Amino acid sequence: MVTLALLACGALSFGLSLRLYLLAQRTLGAARTGSLFAFAPFVGAALAFAFGERDDVLLVAAAGALFGVAVYLHGTEAHHHHHRHEPLDHEHAHRHDDGHHTHAHDSPVTGEHSHPHRHDSTEHDHPHGADLHHRHPHP
Known part of the structure; x- marks a missing residue:
């Protein structure tokens, strides 16, 4: 029984840490996640x-x-400037209240969800870091 409890604890701990690490990779980016891990x-x-x-x-x-x-x-680096997003097709977990996911759904969706979607080209100005939606050149 003790062995099963230890295996369950290890599997849960490892699984949870891996899930959090992958979430950090997606949210913070590889460099920020790497610096936190280090x-x-x-x-x-x-x-x-x-x-x-x-x-x-x-x-x-x-x-x-x-x-x-x-x-x-x-971790706190962010800058603010007018920038352009090129069109992008991809899939990842997202919400529609973040200012970058404005696509429509056939039936209403609330909260975080994932599906293939397209970002049309857009230009706007707001504070941001280097994340999934802010990979643009700086003149």
């Missing part, structure tokens, strides 16, 4: 410190602080 060893170092490990504390703390600032800057 910060994990510093969380482990902080836990080790809490449990009494004291080797190279200043060096690890300084590196962690610098890395934390980098992750913060990377």
Whole structure:
């Protein structure tokens, strides 16, 4: 019984972490997800410190602080300018209240859903980061 409980716990944990990682990839992009994932060893170092490990504390703390600032800057980067979206056909989970998914459905749809859809060419101005819908050149 204990073995089954451990297997279930591991499968759930691994499955959930994989689902969250893939969601982060889609939402944040590969670079931001990678920087957050790379910060994990510093969380482990902080836990080790809490449990009494004291080797190279200043060096690890300084590196962690610098890395934390980098992750913060990377995660909060956004810019605001007039930009053009080229036409795009793709499929991914989306909502219709995000300003980029204005296509119609035969029957009303609310909340997040996924299906193949087309984005027509559009130009607009709003703050954004480098995500699935903002891959455009900067002059």
